[in-house]
Amino acid sequence: MDVKKRENTDWLLKQLFKGTGMVTIVLLGGIFMMLIYNSIAFFAEVNPIDFFTGYQWDPGSVDRNYSILPLLASTGLVAAGSMLIAVPLGIFTAAFLSEFAPGKLQAVLKPVIEMLAAIPSVAIGFLGIVLVGPGIAKLFGMQNGLNALNGSVLLAVMALPTIITISEDAINAVPKTYREASLALGANKWATLSQVTLPAALPGLIAAVMLGLGRALGETMTVLMATGNASAMPGGFLDSIRTITATIAIEMGEVPYQTTHYFALFAIAAVLFLITLAINFLGEYFANSLRKFQA
Template sequence: MNASKREAIDRLLKMVFRATGLVTIGLLGGIFFMLLFNSIAFFAKGNPIDFFTGSQWNPGSDAGNYSILPLLASTGFVALGSMMIAVPLGIFTATFLSELAPDTLRTILKPVIEMLAAIPSVAIGFLGIVLVGPAIARVFGIQNGLNALNGSILLAIMALPTIITISEDAISAVPKTYKEASLALGANKWATLFQVTLPAALPGLIAAVMLGLGRALGETMTVLMATGNAAALPKGFLDSIRTITATIAIEMGEVPYQTTHYFALFAIAVVLFIITLLINLLGEFFANRLRKFHA
C-alpha cells in the first residue's frame, strides 16, 4: 500500500471517529434539550418555589401538588445508604485483590465480582422483595421491609462491581517505587498500605465512588420494586420511599399527554439528569487526575 492510500485511509478513519463522537454528543444534547424544553412548559404553568420547597408529590389531588423535595430526599436517602455500605466494602475488597490476595484467588474473584454487573436489576429487586425485605422486617420488628434500607442494600450490591474494579485499577497503578521506598524506610506492610498506597490512589478511589454513586442514582427497577413507593418525606431508613427514577417509571406510562403532570415528570427528570451529569463529571475529573499523576 502506497503512502497516498494510507493517508486517505487515515483521513477517512479520522472523519468516521469524529462523526461518531459528534453524534454521541448530539444525542446527549438532544436528550437534555428535550427534557429542558418540556420542563420549561411545566415551570410556565406551575410555581418553581413550590416545586423545590413543597412537601408533597401528589398529582392526583385537587390542588395538584408537584414538589420534588420528597422524591429528592428519598433518592438521597437510598443513594447515601448504598454508598455507606458499598464504599468501605468495595475499597477494602479492591485493596485485598490488589495487594494481599494470591494470584490464584485473584483470578477467580475478579470475574465473579464483574459478573455481578451482569445480573438484571429486576432480579436483584426480586431478591429484595423475597429475601432482604422479610429479613429487615424480622430484625427491626416492622410490618414490611420495603423501605430505604432495603433499597440501599440492593443498590450497594449493584454499585460494588464499579467501585471494586476502578478502585483495584487505581491501587494497582501506584508505582512500586512508592511501596519499596516506604518499606526501605522501615515501615511495615500495613503502614505502607494505609499511609502510602491508598493515599497515592486517592484520586482513583474518589472516581470509583463518584461513578458508583452515579450508578446508584440512575437505577430504576430495583428501587421501584424494593422501597415501598411512598412519595413522602422520609424520616429514616426504615420508612418507605419513592425515588425520582421510580416516580418517572410508574407515572409516565399513564399520565395524559401534555398536562401539568406530564411536564412535571420532565422537570424532575431534568433535575436527576443534572445531578447525575455532575457526579459523572466529578468522577471523570478525578480519574483524569489519576492518569496524569501516573503518566
C-alpha cells in the same frame, strides 16, 4: 501507493470515530434540550419555589402538589445509604485484590465481581422482595422490609463492580517505588497500604466513588420494586420511599399527554439529569487527576 492508501484509510477511520463521537454528543444534547423544553412548559404553570420547597408529591389530589423535595430526599437517602455500604466494602476489596490476594484467588474473584454488573436490575429487585426485605422486616420487627434500607443494600451490590474495578486500577497505578520505599523504612504491608498506597491513589478512589454514586442515582427497577414507593418525606432508612426514577417509571405510562403532570415528570427528570451529569463530571475530573499522576 501503499502509503497513500494507508493515509486515506487512516483519514476515513478518524472521520468515522469523530462522527460517532459527535453523534453521541448530539444525542445527549437532544435529550437535554427535550427535558429543558418540557420543564419550561411545566414551570409556566407551577411556581418553581413550590416545586423545590414543597413537602408533597401528589399530582392526583385536588390541590395537585408537584414538589420534588420528598422525591429528592428519598433519592439522596437511598443513594447515601448505598455508598455507606459499598464504598468501604469496595475499596477494601480492591485493596485486598491488588495487594494481598494470591494470583489464583484474583483469577477467581475478578470475574465473579465483574459478573455482578451483568445481573439484571429486575433480578436484584426480586431478591430484595423475597430475601433482603423479609430479613430486614424480621430484624426490626416490621410488617415488611420494603424501605430505604432495602434499596440501599441492593444499590450497594449494584455499585460494587464499578467501585471495585476503578479502585483497583487506581491502587495498581501507584508506582511500586512508593511501596518499596515504605517497606525499606520498616513499615509493614498494612501500614504501607493505609499510609502510602491509598493516599496516593485518592484521586482514583474518589472517581470510583463518584461513578458508583452515579450508578446508584440512575437505577430504576431495583428501587421501584424494593423501596415501598411512598411519595412522602422520609424520616429514616426504615421508611418506605419513592425515588425520582421510580416516580417517572410508575407515572409516565399512565399520565395524560401534555398535561401539567406530564410536564412535571420531565422537570424531575431534568433535575436528576443535572445531578447525575455533575457527579459524572466530578468523577471524570478526579479520573483525569489520576491520569496526570500516572504520567
